[in-house]
Amino acid sequence: MAGAGPEGGLAGRGTMEAGTVADDVLRDGRLQGGASGGWAGSAREQILERVRGALGRTSESRARALADIAAALVDRGHGPRPPAAADLVERFKRESARMSSTLDTVTSLQAVPEAVSRYLAAQGLPRSGVVWPSLAGLDWARAGLTLEAREAREGDLVGVTGCFCAMAETGTVMTCSAPESPATASLLPETHVVVVPATRIVQGMEEAWQLAREEYGMALPRAVNFISGPSRTGDIEMNIVLGAHGPYRVHIVMVRE
Amino acid sequence: MRSQAMYFKVRAGDKLADRLLQQNLAKARSKFVDARAAAVAAYDGDFEALRSAGQGIRDRVLENLDLWLETFEERARARGAEVLYARDGEEICRLVTGIAQRHGVTKAVKSKSMLSEEAGLNAALTAVGVQPVETDLGEYIQQIDDNEPPSHILAPAFHKSREQVADLFARAHGKPRKTDIPEMTREAREVLREHFLSAGMGISGGNFLIAETGSVALVTNEGNGRMVTTLPDVHVVITGIEKIVPRLEDLATLMRLLPRSGTGQDISNYVSVLTGVKGEGDRDGPSHLYVILVDNGRASLVGSEFQDMLRCIRCGACMNHCPVYQTVGGHAYGWVYPGPMGAVLTPLFTGLGNALDLPHAATLCNQCGVVCPVRIPLPELLRRLRQRQVEAGLRPRGERIGMRAWAWLARRPRLYRLATRLVVRYLNWLAEGADRIRVMGVAPEWTAERDFPAPQGRTFHELYAQRRRTGEE
Numbered sequence: 001m002a003g004a005g006p007e008g009g010l011a012g013r014g015t016m017e018a019g020t021v022a023d024d025v026l027r028d029g030r031l032q033g034g035a036s037g038g039w040a041g042s043a044r045e046q047i048l049e050r051v052r053g054a055l056g057r058t059s060e061s062r063a064r065a066l067a068d069i070a071a072a073l074v075d076r077g078h079g080p081r082p083p084a085a086a087d088l089v090e091r092f093k094r095e096s097a098r099m100s101s102t103l104d105t106v107t108s109l110q111a112v113p114e115a116v117s118r119y120l121a122a123q124g125l126p127r128s129g130v131v132w133p134s135l136a137g138l139d140w141a142r143a144g145l146t147l148e149a150r151e152a153r154e155g156d157l158v159g160v161t162g163c164f165c166a167m168a169e170t171g172t173v174m175t176c177s178a179p180e181s182p183a184t185a186s187l188l189p190e191t192h193v194v195v196v197p198a199t200r201i202v203q204g205m206e207e208a209w210q211l212a213r214e215e216y217g218m219a220l221p222r223a224v225n226f227i228s229g230p231s232r233t234g235d236i237e238m239n240i241v242l243g244a245h246g247p248y249r250v251h252i253v254m255v256r257e
Numbered sequence: 258m259r260s261q262a263m264y265f266k267v268r269a270g271d272k273l274a275d276r277l278l279q280q281n282l283a284k285a286r287s288k289f290v291d292a293r294a295a296a297v298a299a300y301d302g303d304f305e306a307l308r309s310a311g312q313g314i315r316d317r318v319l320e321n322l323d324l325w326l327e328t329f330e331e332r333a334r335a336r337g338a339e340v341l342y343a344r345d346g347e348e349i350c351r352l353v354t355g356i357a358q359r360h361g362v363t364k365a366v367k368s369k370s371m372l373s374e375e376a377g378l379n380a381a382l383t384a385v386g387v388q389p390v391e392t393d394l395g396e397y398i399q400q401i402d403d404n405e406p407p408s409h410i411l412a413p414a415f416h417k418s419r420e421q422v423a424d425l426f427a428r429a430h431g432k433p434r435k436t437d438i439p440e441m442t443r444e445a446r447e448v449l450r451e452h453f454l455s456a457g458m459g460i461s462g463g464n465f466l467i468a469e470t471g472s473v474a475l476v477t478n479e480g481n482g483r484m485v486t487t488l489p490d491v492h493v494v495i496t497g498i499e500k501i502v503p504r505l506e507d508l509a510t511l512m513r514l515l516p517r518s519g520t521g522q523d524i525s526n527y528v529s530v531l532t533g534v535k536g537e538g539d540r541d542g543p544s545h546l547y548v549i550l551v552d553n554g555r556a557s558l559v560g561s562e563f564q565d566m567l568r569c570i571r572c573g574a575c576m577n578h579c580p581v582y583q584t585v586g587g588h589a590y591g592w593v594y595p596g597p598m599g600a601v602l603t604p605l606f607t608g609l610g611n612a613l614d615l616p617h618a619a620t621l622c623n624q625c626g627v628v629c630p631v632r633i634p635l636p637e638l639l640r641r642l643r644q645r646q647v648e649a650g651l652r653p654r655g656e657r658i659g660m661r662a663w664a665w666l667a668r669r670p671r672l673y674r675l676a677t678r679l680v681v682r683y684l685n686w687l688a689e690g691a692d693r694i695r696v697m698g699v700a701p702e703w704t705a706e707r708d709f710p711a712p713q714g715r716t717f718h719e720l721y722a723q724r725r726r727t728g729e730e
Contacts, residue, residue, distance in 0.1 A: 044342040047344060050559075062324065065321045069328060069503075072317070075504075082301040083301060098523070099524070170523050170524040178539070182539075204509065205505075209506065218470070220530065224530040225483065226524070226529075228523075231480035232526055233394045233478060234412065235393070235412055236398075238284075238285045238288045245479050245481045245483075
């Protein structure tokens with residue numbers, strides 16, 4: 001079966017015109033219900049048929065299972081979890097340190113630029129880079145920092161971001177991509193500084209998703225990233241090295257008003 | 258990837274004789290085991306309850322896999338993803354090369370995808386003029402070592418020493434040789450950064466597919482997974498049809514299991530949940546997202562006595578804890594997946610007759626079963642595969658005759674008692690009064706590497722009969 005259809009499609013290989021393999025694939029891949037004459041459509045149908053056959057699927061069982069699935073998808077129950085931390089802030093501090101993040105606390109959002117400046121100076125790091133457009137309103141210049149409000153590009157050494165929320169259980173920050181919160185700012189620069197309001201620290205990933213549902217509805221942002229400390233690798237002799245492809249260091253500035 | 262699994266015995270022998278490999282394995286083997294033990298001990302909840310929950314989540318999906326696939330598909334498409342299906346490795350290659358050509362791509366950066374290893378995708382991309390660049394540090398090391406296959410699903414260059422990697426870097430990068438691991442890592446980072454920025458396409462696997470939101474979840478430490486799915490304009494996900502989980506809450510549960518079981522981390526550095534394409538006004542992210550759902554043998558396990566294997570979340574704990582894997586390393590297994598999970602998957606995916614030794618490359622000690630985060634009964638599956646081999650008449654002639662002879666004897670109690678009495682006396686004679694036999698007379702290979710314990714006195718039947726006579730209970 002496999003290979004019977006594709007040869008015709010392959011004739012168009014290398015061109016960008018309609019009729020290339022990819023275009024056949026993309027068109028047929030969308031077809032529902034097996035009406036496709038193309039090989040990708042039949043791949044879908046064949047695989048689903050194999051699964052249905054193996055499960056002994058019937059129209060009655062289909063209707064019943066679909067109802068179960070619909071119910072399961074709106075059920076907000078969760079699996080077993082560790083006991084809730086009594087003090088979310090303390091737990092977050094402890095766990096983020098275990099994941100090799102550093103942390104500083106300030107008492108107002110306006111105090112953040114000074115705190116970032118202090119950190120960069122103490123570490124001997126560059127004082128310029130990028131900041132999330134959502135934080136562009138802070139007075140970075142007065143703290144002696146040159147931060148451009150945009151996505152990060154190659155050569156940007158410092159990325160300052162906010163977060164959607166943070167998780168006490170694992171010392172994790174959650175970021176959501178959007179025009180004013182680009183994903184690259186926490187990824188390309190060697191240093192990632194992240195601003196975490198203490199009020200946005202939640203217990204664990206379940207609460208983080210709950211918050212996302214409340215604020216985004218059904219449509220998740222394109223990229224939700226759970227970040228726990230600097231990037232790392234253990235691929236050479238199982239030696240852990242901080243700073244693989246992403247940041248070498250993650251510094252958290254917690255705002256506790 | 259062409260399977261070499263039929264040559265396990267020969268390959269394992271070579272690996273045992275490879276002194277450098279043995280040194281490298283000795284250094285690395287306990288690290289994952291210790292890390293998992295520490296992470297599970299430090300977990301302040303009930304880890305066994307978590308394992309049961311993980312099993313439950315995966316089973317729930319497998320019970321109605323067809324409909325969960327349809328649900329995922331519909332929701333992923335609604336967010337702008339193209340969802341495609343591939344029956345086998347060849348079809349993966351056709352789809353991905355087709356997509357590359359559609360977008361005029363000449364370079365593709367890849368984060369780790371075991372399915373692309375199943376398909377031999379790199380060779381297919383190269384053949385149509387697309388340069389594949391592996392970006393996971395371990396995979397990259399393997400790629401510049403003349404495309405040597407990975408030997409571990411988490412740490413592909415697990416079997417290499419830093420000295421070997423230093424030689425490879427010096428050769429591939431044309432820079433002075435370095436042996437400091439952080440410096441070597443920085444050098445690779447700089448080389449690969451160029452590739453991230455210039456590639457037209459990113460290829461990744463998918464740890465989980467979330468039906469509720471039509472999202473792909475990726476779990477990485479290095480950040481290469483994020484690069485590959487953020488910088489190029491086209492992102493292709495290649496993943497198995499079994500990878501679906503129902504909801505975001507289920508991801509939360511599984512993320513408590515996966516990193517602890519694999520690398521011994523409480524959480525991996527990056528957990529990315531990717532949904533659809535770059536939105537209106539977005540400053541980064543791909544404009545095109547393709548999700549390729551692959552069968553390649555998986556659908557045939559649904560509803561079979563091997564369905565439990567489809568729960569696998571590819572954490573690597575089974576191989577990390579396997580005494581056979583620890584001793585021979587991953588390459589001996591001859592295909593993509595080593596260790597106990599590979600010993601089950603390879604015969605099921607590539608044919609029972611093409612991997613005859615693998616179900617026997619286990620002591621059935623059940624370490625793998627004990628550490629599996631989704632409670633796959635790996636020893637039981639290996640035993641079933643052995644049974645299937647016997648039923649299919651695939652075992653060697655000598656073994657079949659031997660087994661038949663033993664069965665014949667075991668069904669004749671008098672003869673059996675007589676035979677065991679003779680054997681016990683023969684073994685005692687061989688032991689020459691010691692408690693162990695140094696050289697076994699009829700099977701000298703057995704004692705080439707170890708002693709054989711001598712029987713303690715007479716046979717069980719003799720001792721039992723004596724007790725009955727003397728009135729002891």
